[in-house]
Amino acid sequence: MSSLKNKINEFREKLTVVLEKVGLLTKVQRLLICMVTFAVIGGAYYYFILMPRQDEYTKVQKIYKTQVDMLATYKKRAEEISIYEKKMAETQASFNEAMKALPDKKEIPSLLTGVSMAGSNAGLSFLLFQPEKEINKEFYSEIPVSIKVAGRYHQIADFFFQVLQLNRIVNINDVDVKSKQGGESLEMSCKAVTYMFLEKQALPAEKGQKPKQQIKKT
Template sequence: MKSRFPRLSFSSLVSRKNWTAPTANNGWPGFRMVISPLPPIKRPAKLQRLLPERHQKNSQAGQNIRKRLGLRMNESLENAIERISKLTRGQRIGICVGVVALLVGVMTYFVFMPKYQKLEELTAEEQKLQMELAEAKKRARQLSKLQKEMKEVEGEYRKATRALPESEEIPNLLTSISRSGQDAGLEVLLFEPEKEVRMGFYAEIPVSMTVTGRYHEAVDFFNRIAQLSRIVNLKDVTMKADPSQKSRDGATSSPYKLEISSSAVTYKFVENTEGAAESK
């Protein structure tokens, strides 16, 4: 295939007239090559004739297409105007109302409805947050009151724990109860601790007790029990007179000794009952 461009050879670029033979500094002969610039590229005459013709044809084809499109659009517009002009006034009003209704429906469905749903969600969330805020404010107002009540309960709890002895203090407490009867002038016939009963964080320790003495000595004994620092309750108290025994001073107000039977119940503090049960 023959090329449109002229063929360039190395011999045309480098000619012998461009060669020089100067003497080098070291005495050896040397050569220096001088390359001439490339000649301008010339287009073939046929190619130069074809380019303007193609450009002119393309521009004419584009103009023809634009004219056809314009004519078709004009014809369509004229036909639409002609059809609308043939309609009655009522039909025109109906078409306008329908178009407006269609636009309003589309806007409502695609624009206003999502925003309305989002507004409802935000309103519900706002109401929920307002309720939570009101509840938080209510609790904040009650906080001081609850703190005061908590301090009172803690004080009562400390008093109760002081009134409930530990396990190692029970023998001393039982000794104090027995000594109180003796100090009141009573004769202790029976003083027997029974098995303790667990009641959560504390345990009951019942003591079966029988004493004899005069009535005022029994009242003095009860007062001494009430003045103990620990909690001691007397249950099932029974008194009976013994006619065979007279009082010491022979007074007619209380001529006989009384035999008093009761159950003295004391308590002790049980710490970490759940942990102890699990360890067992």
């Protein structure tokens, strides 16, 4: 207990000496000491406390900016994917709708019959109705039919109109109309072309590709 009192007394004596010395200084000297003291304290605060926090704040800002840029990129990609999916859905719907207009193999005979009946209903006389060999394309095949008929102009126009009303795609190509001598009758030749969607197994083999031989099990 006595040692503590001694230390306190020593501190008071030293403080008294310092204060007496400070009291002997001029105002300018005191002001300079205060400024130096504040500068040292301020420098220590900036170097040991403020500067580390400022560096950490700068790092956090950079990370935040990076995250914001990444989020903007992801949003843009999400919008592009959404637009792409919408276009794909529209394309698929259009493709499905187009496929409905293409006859399958079972419908070809009835479709050709429909074309023939369209000519008969229009009052035309058939001189030729000859289905030709299928022409295979990438994913569909063309089925052409050579047609030659005789009749009047309005009957030919009616035939074309009835063909357009069929529930499957039939194009009329290579139309050639000639007038017959000695009358108002016309002779028209054309090629009616319908299309059939090819299933994967029915697609034409690539050039130079030989069919695989099947090995029979014994």
